[in-house]
């Protein structure tokens with residue numbers, strides 16, 4: 407068997423810019439990564455602590471309480487009421503699922519895995535780990551006669567915050583069903599709509615009331631400041647969930663029991679999500695206005711955790727320009743060649759750091 411070819415880790419290229427930004431007398435404002443910085447909600451921490459006595463192995467399929475909490479959440483927040491608990495399985499954060507889903511579904515050589523042209527890099531990695539062919543394409547009609555095993559959607563999207571309307575999602579679902587391809591929808595930013603309301607692939611308005619061939623990937627990292635816990639789940643076609651479950655059981659892909667308990671508390675509570683949304687909304691308004699005043703244009707960015715900003719110049723020039731202000735941004739070409747003239751600005755910095763960035767951008 408040949409070794410899987412993985413790309414170089416691109417973030418190393420950003421190190422000199424991070425050093426330049428860190429030299430600012432008032433310190434660096436790091437807006438390059440989307441890692442939450444606000445506290446994990448008290449209600450979630452208490453649930454984790456209360457479940458700390460866990461001598462036995464957790465089940466791979468998840469506790470009945472967790473599966474029920476996920477089903478309730480999907481009905482309440484994702485427009486997918488009445489799902490069965492058989493449609494749900496927990497994951498050790500959603501990145502793990504993105505990286506391994508093609509393998510868990512049994513895809514491999516001869517299969518194509520399609521993902522957006524501008525995308526979180528792990529979809530490509532997942533295709534390669536499975537030995538499948540990775541194809542970055544926003545157009546299903548451009549795919550030709552390839553045997554497509556899996557199509558990834560991501561709405562709201564990383565890096566550019568675009569929302570795919572229900573009609574677009576439905577078109578992809580129809581296309582995939584006609585060809586027997588599976589659709590996996592990465593919905594980790596679903597509760598972070600600003601100017602548009604994101605729609606889940608599990609919504610009957612998209613799928614006509616059938617989950618056949620569909621999987622949605624969800625994460626608690628962003629909604630609940632839980633990235634450090636590694637907490638995600640997948641929901642959709644029960645037959646596909648069962649297929650994935652069988653492999654996960656053999657592979658030991660179990661979510662730790664205290665984290666499962668914490669996930670129940672997080673999924674049951676919407677109040678902390680609204681509080682967190684208000685924090686991000688304030689930071690987004692402040693950064694957006696400062697960037698526009700500083701000569702940037704913001705494209706897409708109607709939802710999610712990022713502002714997709716440009717000065718219509720090569721993205722590394724913009725990264726350098728911002729580093730001189732002590733601000734670190736992610737170059738758009740990390741996410742695909744189509745991002746070559748944009749930078750991604752994350753909303754995940756403290757109010758104090760965001761205010762510092764605003765002052766520098768508008769000075």
Ligand SMILES: Cc1ncc(COP(=O)(O)O)c(C=O)c1O
Nearest residue numbers: 499500501526564594625627638
């Ligand atoms: C599009 C997308 N999918 C998945 C993830 C992974 O999130 P997690 O593993 O924390 O659930 C991220 C993280 O930033 C992301 O941007």
